[in-house]
Amino acid sequence: MSPSNPARAVAAEGGSPLAPEWRQWLVENLLRGTSARELVAALEKAGVSAEQARRAVEAEQQEPFVAGALRAVGMQRKLEGLLDVYAELFQQTDAPPRVDRHDALTSVAFFERYYFQNLPVVLRDGWPASLSSQEWSPARVAGRLGEREARHACCVPLFEDARMASLARELTVPRGLASQDMRACEPRLWWEPAGTEVPLRASRRNVLLAQVHGVRRLQLVPAFELRRVATSAEGARAPLRLDVALSPGELLLLPVGWWYGFTAPEGGVAVSFEAFALPEPNVTWDSDAEPLPSPLPPRD
Numbered sequence: 001m002s003p004s005n006p007a008r009a010v011a012a013e014g015g016s017p018l019a020p021e022w023r024q025w026l027v028e029n030l031l032r033g034t035s036a037r038e039l040v041a042a043l044e045k046a047g048v049s050a051e052q053a054r055r056a057v058e059a060e061q062q063e064p065f066v067a068g069a070l071r072a073v074g075m076q077r078k079l080e081g082l083l084d085v086y087a088e089l090f091q092q093t094d095a096p097p098r099v100d101r102h103d104a105l106t107s108v109a110f111f112e113r114y115y116f117q118n119l120p121v122v123l124r125d126g127w128p129a130s131l132s133s134q135e136w137s138p139a140r141v142a143g144r145l146g147e148r149e150a151r152h153a154c155c156v157p158l159f160e161d162a163r164m165a166s167l168a169r170e171l172t173v174p175r176g177l178a179s180q181d182m183r184a185c186e187p188r189l190w191w192e193p194a195g196t197e198v199p200l201r202a203s204r205r206n207v208l209l210a211q212v213h214g215v216r217r218l219q220l221v222p223a224f225e226l227r228r229v230a231t232s233a234e235g236a237r238a239p240l241r242l243d244v245a246l247s248p249g250e251l252l253l254l255p256v257g258w259w260y261g262f263t264a265p266e267g268g269v270a271v272s273f274e275a276f277a278l279p280e281p282n283v284t285w286d287s288d289a290e291p292l293p294s295p296l297p298p299r300d
Contacts (some may be wrong), residue, residue, distance in 0.1 A: 030057075039053075053154065056248075085226065099244045100125075101122040112157065115253065115278075128174055131271060136213070144167075158271075168182075179276060184275040192267055196267065200219070201259065205258070205274050212270055213248055213268060218260055257285050
């Protein structure tokens, strides 16, 4: 990586071999991963003596705050490199990457091949028959929401909203996939008026989404594309996107850590479940959690 081009060199007074603006430039480039050799060469080209350039780079590398930042950045680069490896492996198949679809799939295969592998899948088997009643029709759902709220896309907890009490009472869970404890599933009603467009957002937990009415056109981005989703550097490769059309009577597993966005050209009604037929609880990706401090340095 070539260092950025400094505007000017100014000899610093006192013990520091470089002026403050040059020290800032030097630290920025160290954190970018520029090698010490390249930085010394750049300083020499700008008129700094070879000895001063070498001492300046060594001095910044030994500054406690710079050393700590370099360790943190180094770990970030390792994690990003590992995610890139996963991305490369994911695409090393004969067929283009896609979301699998199954008319029938055993619960064992569902968990072993998709849930535990952090992969999405579309199913028809296991869809809750209770969602076929007229109570779940768009007109009835819009009536429960009210004219004002029904104008916008929303996600309503079925057991926490009195307007949805009758729907919550008749709801059944996807057999063999979701927990039989209905309240533990935290079922939510997803409502979208015609023309809804929802941008990419992270799935913080594994979610099983049952499409009731309308076709939901989703764009799914794998978890390993974190860096490319979070940044939009010019010239960078766009994150991999998988397109999925979810029709009424179909279930979609949204894996934790994946991103999803969707459109509902004609509007839509869906129900989601967040507890599964497993002894272990669902996992949560708390991307906003405050990191714990690293171990304290030893006392003198």
